Amino acid sequence: xxxxxxxxxxxxxxxxxxxxxxxxxxxxxxxxxxxxxxxxxxxxxxxxxxxxxxxxxxxxxxxxxxxxxxxxxxxxxxxxxxxxxxxxxxxxxxxx
Amino acid sequence: xxxxxxxxxxxxxxxxxxxxxxxxxxxxxxxxxxxxxxxxxxxxxxxxxxxxxxxxxxxxxxxxxxxxxxxxxxxxxxxxxxxxxxxxxxxxxxxxxxxxxxxxxxxxxxxxxxxxxxxxxxxxxxxxxxxxxxxxxxxxxxxxxxxxxxxxxxxxxxxxxxxxxxxxxxxxxxxxxxxxxxxxxxxxxxxxxxxxxxxx
Numbered sequence: 001x002x003x004x005x006x007x008x009x010x011x012x013x014x015x016x017x018x019x020x021x022x023x024x025x026x027x028x029x030x031x032x033x034x035x036x037x038x039x040x041x042x043x044x045x046x047x048x049x050x051x052x053x054x055x056x057x058x059x060x061x062x063x064x065x066x067x068x069x070x071x072x073x074x075x076x077x078x079x080x081x082x083x084x085x086x087x088x089x090x091x092x093x094x095x096x
Numbered sequence: 097x098x099x100x101x102x103x104x105x106x107x108x109x110x111x112x113x114x115x116x117x118x119x120x121x122x123x124x125x126x127x128x129x130x131x132x133x134x135x136x137x138x139x140x141x142x143x144x145x146x147x148x149x150x151x152x153x154x155x156x157x158x159x160x161x162x163x164x165x166x167x168x169x170x171x172x173x174x175x176x177x178x179x180x181x182x183x184x185x186x187x188x189x190x191x192x193x194x195x196x197x198x199x200x201x202x203x204x205x206x207x208x209x210x211x212x213x214x215x216x217x218x219x220x221x222x223x224x225x226x227x228x229x230x231x232x233x234x235x236x237x238x239x240x241x242x243x244x245x246x247x248x249x250x251x252x253x254x255x256x257x258x259x260x261x262x263x264x265x266x267x268x269x270x271x272x273x274x275x276x277x278x279x280x281x282x283x284x285x286x287x288x289x290x291x292x293x294x295x296x
Contacts, residue, residue: 030143035114041138045130062206073223
C-alpha cells in the first residue's frame, strides 16, 4: 500500500535529517494552525479580486523570506501579506 | 483523560502574528474587500480539492498515452489543463521526464514556488531552508538522506521553480505495471516522485 511506503520514506527522512520542518510520519498537515489558511486565502482572494498576477504577491514573499530565512514560513507569509496590502490598498492596512 | 493539560482547559493564547492576520482579515472584511465566506471556500478548496492526486492523473495519462506524453512535455500548462487542472501557481508548467540516465528533482531556492494545481500546497520540508539550500549544493547526498539513492552513473538535474516556471517531474513507469489500468497507475504515483525526491 502506498501509504505504508510513504510512511517508511517519511520515517527515514525524519531520522536522517532530524529537522522539525520535515514531514511527520503520520502525514502532512496542510496548515498547522487555522490562521495560516486564512493568510493563504487572503493572498489568493486579493490577487483575484484586483486581477493581479500571482507574482505581485510572490515578490513580497521572497523579500520576507530573504529578510529572515529562518523565520517560520507562515510568519513570513503573513508579513508578506501585510506588505502586499500596504502596497496595493494603502488605506486598508492596520499598520498605516 | 489524565493528560497534564486535560483538567484545566484554558483557551490557547494567540500569537502576535496570528492576531495580526486576524486584524487584517477583519479590516478587509469591514471594507468589503474580502468576504470571510470566500476565504472559507478557498481554504476548503486548498485543503480538500487540490493535491497530488491531480498530478498522479496527469502522470498516469502520460504513461498510457504517448501522444499525451508528447503534449505534456511540449506544453505542460496546456496538457495539464486538458485534464481540468489549472489556476494560481499553475500558469507556466514545465514537465521534465526521468529516464534511465537522467533523474530530475525540483526545488524553489527563493521561496516555495510549487505547482499547486497538480500537487496541492507544498510539504513543510519543501519550504524549509535545509532543503532549499542543499538540493542545489549537494542533491545526490540529500536525495540519499531522503531515502532516494540515485546511481552514480545517473545524471541529476535540479530545477529551480520560480515565478516564471513551475516544474513537475514525470517519473518513470515502474516495471511490472504493463497490465495496469490508467486508474491503477494513478494510484501508485506519489507526491514525492513528482517532486523528484522519490522514485517509483
